[in-house]
Amino acid sequence: MTDNRNPEAAWTYHESTKHSYASIRSSLHFLDWSNQPLPFKIYPTLEPMRLPGEVRQTGVAALSAIAEGIPAQTTAVPDLEAVAQLLYLSAGITRKRNYPGGVIYFRAAACTGALYEVELYLVCGDLANLEAGVYHFAPAEFGLRKLRAGDYRRVLLEATGAEPAIAHAPLTILCTCTYWRNAWKYQARTYRHFGWDNGTLLANLLAVATALGLPARVVCGFVDASVNRLLDVDPQREVAFSLVAVGHDVALPPSSPAEISPLSLETVPLSEREVDYPLMREMHAASSLGSAEEVAAWRGHAPKTDFPPPSAPLVPLQPFSLQPLSDAEMPRDPIEQVIQRRGSTRKFARSAITLPQLSTILDRATRGIPADFLDPFGALLNHLYLIVHAVDGLPPGAYVFHRGRGLLECLKEGNFRTEAGYLGLEQELPADAAVDIFFLADLRPIFERFGNRGYRVAQLEAGILGGKLYLAAYAQRLGATGLTFFDDDVVRFFSPHAAGKSAIFLVAVGHSAKHKS
Ligand SMILES: Cc1cc2nc3c(=O)[nH]c(=O)nc-3n(C[C@H](O)[C@H](O)[C@H](O)COP(=O)(O)O)c2cc1C
Numbered sequence: 037m038t039d040n041r042n043p044e045a046a047w048t049y050h051e052s053t054k055h056s057y058a059s060i061r062s063s064l065h066f067l068d069w070s071n072q073p074l075p076f077k078i079y080p081t082l083e084p085m086r087l088p089g090e091v092r093q094t095g096v097a098a099l100s101a102i103a104e105g106i107p108a109q110t111t112a113v114p115d116l117e118a119v120a121q122l123l124y125l126s127a128g129i130t131r132k133r134n135y136p137g138g139v140i141y142f143r144a145a146a147c148t149g150a151l152y153e154v155e156l157y158l159v160c161g162d163l164a165n166l167e168a169g170v171y172h173f174a175p176a177e178f179g180l181r182k183l184r185a186g187d188y189r190r191v192l193l194e195a196t197g198a199e200p201a202i203a204h205a206p207l208t209i210l211c212t213c214t215y216w217r218n219a220w221k222y223q224a225r226t227y228r229h230f231g232w233d234n235g236t237l238l239a240n241l242l243a244v245a246t247a248l249g250l251p252a253r254v255v256c257g258f259v260d261a262s263v264n265r266l267l268d269v270d271p272q273r274e275v276a277f278s279l280v281a282v283g284h285d286v287a288l289p290p291s292s293p294a295e296i297s298p299l300s301l302e303t304v305p306l307s308e309r310e311v312d313y314p315l316m317r318e319m320h321a322a323s324s325l326g327s328a329e330e331v332a333a334w335r336g337h338a339p340k341t342d343f344p345p346p347s348a349p350l351v352p353l354q355p356f357s358l359q360p361l362s363d364a365e366m367p368r369d370p371i372e373q374v375i376q377r378r379g380s381t382r383k384f385a386r387s388a389i390t391l392p393q394l395s396t397i398l399d400r401a402t403r404g405i406p407a408d409f410l411d412p413f414g415a416l417l418n419h420l421y422l423i424v425h426a427v428d429g430l431p432p433g434a435y436v437f438h439r440g441r442g443l444l445e446c447l448k449e450g451n452f453r454t455e456a457g458y459l460g461l462e463q464e465l466p467a468d469a470a471v472d473i474f475f476l477a478d479l480r481p482i483f484e485r486f487g488n489r490g491y492r493v494a495q496l497e498a499g500i501l502g503g504k505l506y507l508a509a510y511a512q513r514l515g516a517t518g519l520t521f522f523d524d525d526v527v528r529f530f531s532p533h534a535a536g537k538s539a540i541f542l543v544a545v546g547h548s549a550k551h552k553s
Contacts, residue, residue: 039488075152085181099368102401102504105252107251113285114207129142130375147237156173161206161289168186197332208255211276216306216310219311227320243371245280253407254408256279257325262296263279322488351449356435356444360400378510380518383464384468385546402416402420420437433452466519469545479491514545
């Protein structure tokens with residue numbers, strides 16, 4: 037029996053890992069470059085099977101791919117080429133940069149500190165040119181290492197309490213997160229990063245699945261121990277975080293091999309030594325689910341977290357309606373091109389974007405996520421709050437986004453570049469951007485509904501939405517970057533409207549100073 041229902045662990049974790057002006061100044065942490073973790077998981081005894089390297093051009097506009105999905109019951113089975121495309125465009129190496137200490141291998145999705153703590157595994161039946169098995173994706177070789185031969189999909193079916201998308205998925209992509217690879221830099225706050233970094237990756241994965249005509253669904257309800265055992269990860273170091281059911285086949289998977297035996301495969305140590313931050317492992321254990329029955333009761337409808345419509349304006353401004361670009365005006369750059377040219381903006385020009393550009397970003401990125409914690413489709417846990425610095429058609433100020441109504445309500449007018457720079461951990465990026473988009477969530481109803489695991493999914497959802505914001509910005513040749521923040525100061529800044537909520541994530545959007553367009 038786990039204690040997911042008692043959310044004390046999530047509150048403790050959340051409070052203990054807040055950034056504040058004082059916590060940043062009193063931290064003694066420094067980066068031990070001599071003990072930097074390897075960016076890849078390596079199984080030295082297994083030969084990788086190379087994946088086809090050619091990127092198939094889907095031609096599907098990124099702004100459509102991030103906003104739409106393929107209906108769940110559409111029969112579609114990925115082949116090896118589609119598998120390669122999904123993996124490359126979500127976790128593949130898209131750029132390399134030399135620096136005095138070595139090489140940074142940048143990947144398709146943004147990730148805190150470029151540390152890439154998310155590993156991908158596949159569990160599939162027989163696909164065209166790929167035999168049924170359990171595989172690990174090796175980005176360095178762009179290949180797959182076979183961990184188990186045979187069809188193990190029934191194990192996932194049982195672990196997810198017979199989740200319907202998993203039941204009919206020819207392929208499930210499993211995302212795990214490795215504590216030390218990210219905690220080397222971010223210490224105990226890493227558990228939040230699991231959600232963010234897994235989320236940006238899933239934004240890409242979902243969009244590419246749509247472009248390939250494959251239904252996809254994010255599944256966060258599963259018996260943790262069963263999935264970890266199937267992948268044979270050491271749960272003290274690496275844990276399954278999310279699953280994505282890909283494709284749809286009417287047939288249910290055959291029975292799986294009876295025994296899930298340990299693989300005892302050698303892996304290369306990430307560092308000479310690892311520092312343990314037990315708070316993260318406690319958070320993970322307390323948000324774990326122990327049985328198929330518990331999983332079945334966990335998944336489903338999202339809690340109601342709506343806030344009332346704008347009533348008497350707090351400022352002498354009526355709410356602004358979004359003005360998204362029409363289909364005819366919308367840039368049509370295909371998803372694969374947009375993902376390949378994405379890279380976090382390192383310096384923003386202080387130049388304005390337009391209200392239609394911002395509207396298109398907000399509209400396209402927030403239409404809904406197919407996920408087992410977000411029923412009915414379109415429900416979301418996070419709310420978007422904005423600091424507008426330079427958007428033609430919107431006075432500078434603080435805003436809240438009324439998603440269902442397509443409105444931006446001004447909470448206070450003013451030029452808040454200095455405040456935004458401070459809130460974004462005293463960095464220049466949020467001060468120089470055209471707009472900063474904050475995700476805030478009321479964790480109380482989320483924990484009430486989902487227990488401690490609600491913390492995982494609130495972070496993951498924000499990461500997915502943030503990843504979609506990145507893609508919507510790059511599709512319009514704008515820049516974007518994820519950012520971290522001073523938790524309570526963010527909530528204070530948007531209060532009284534945001535009182536009682538928690539800061540979850542932040543993405544800044546604007547023109548890159550390098551590539552003015
Ligand atoms: C959740 C998240 C938080 C981030 N926080 C910061 C930040 O506080 N400051 C910063 O300069 N970059 C930040 N980044 C950008 C990462 O450093 C960047 O994604 C990483 O170096 C990989 O580079 P790329 O996005 O250009 O591929 C963040 C990215 C993500 C996804």
